[in-house]
Amino acid sequence: MAAFWNEVRAAWVAFAWYEWVALVTGVVYVWLAARQLRSCWYWGILSCLLWAYADFFYYLLYLDAILQIFYVGMGIWGILQWSNSSTGQGIQIERIPWREHLKILALIVPGSLFFGYFFDAYTPAAATYADAFTTIAAIVATWLTVKRKLENWWYWMVIDVVYIGITWSRGAYLYALLYLIYTFVAIFGWIAWKKQWMIQIKYSTAKDQ
Numbered sequence: 301m302a303a304f305w306n307e308v309r310a311a312w313v314a315f316a317w318y319e320w321v322a323l324v325t326g327v328v329y330v331w332l333a334a335r336q337l338r339s340c341w342y343w344g345i346l347s348c349l350l351w352a353y354a355d356f357f358y359y360l361l362y363l364d365a366i367l368q369i370f371y372v373g374m375g376i377w378g379i380l381q382w383s384n385s386s387t388g389q390g391i392q393i394e395r396i397p398w399r400e401h402l403k404i405l406a407l408i409v410p411g412s413l414f415f416g417y418f419f420d421a422y423t424p425a426a427a428t429y430a431d432a433f434t435t436i437a438a439i440v441a442t443w444l445t446v447k448r449k450l451e452n453w454w455y456w457m458v459i460d461v462v463y464i465g466i467t468w469s470r471g472a473y474l475y476a477l478l479y480l481i482y483t484f485v486a487i488f489g490w491i492a493w494k495k496q497w498m499i500q501i502k503y504s505t506a507k508d509q
Contacts, residue, residue: 312474322350323478330482333445334489336496338382345375359470362425363415363435370439378446393497396444396451404440411436427466434459434466450497453490457483 315323325347332340352368355361415436416429425431437459444452460483467475 315474316354318350319354319474322347322354323474326351326478327481327485330485330489334485334492336448336493338379341375341378341382344378345372348372348375359472360424360426361431361466361470362423363419363428363431364466367435367438371442374442374446381446393448393450393493393500395497396449401451408433408436408440427469430462430466434462450490450493453486453493456486456489460486 325343329340329344329347332343348368348371352365352372355365355368412429412433412435414432416432419425419432420428437455441452441455441459444455460479463479464476464483467473467479
């Protein structure tokens with residue numbers, strides 16, 4: 301355990317300024333998203349731009365770098381989608397039928413295997429299959445977040461746990477701790493969004509009566 305914390309302290313000292321900003325703004329983004337605040341997307345865009353730079357030039361996680369650029373575009377879309385409400389009040393949360401999850405998995409699994417093999421065979425990228433999985437799954441989860449689907453948090457929980465393993469294996473211990481924080485925030489997001497969804501259902505039922 302002492303060796304681990306020594307490595308964490310070493311990583312702490314070695315962090316560049318842009319990595320610190322990416323860390324802080326990333327936490328702010330997830331927290332605000334869990335609270336259904338539109339401003340989350342601005343913080344997310346900044347975090348992803350800086351993270352893409354670190355992924356590509358330092359950690360050699362090319363698929364994750366591509367994913368971060370995708371996040372920027374999704375962040376812009378999120379701003380537009382959530383522009384009718386500066387807060388979570390009034391944002392309609394929807395649930396996903398179980399059969400839709402099967403369709404999502406039918407997209408994630410083959411996509412992860414294909415891109416994992418491609419980047420493993422033709423690039424020096426690290427953790428290719430795990431990186432491919434988190435990339436494909438995160439694209440889907442981000443879309444679900446923008447569309448305000450309650451179950452987006454289920455996907456983020458799984459993605460964050462896998463990211464802990466990826467960043468840990470690359471020696472990015474502070475990022476691993478960040479994803480641990482993300483995991484707990486995703487749990488909070490699930491609880492908060494489900495509570496809001498239940499309020500919507502109760503209000504809709506009372507209105508119809």
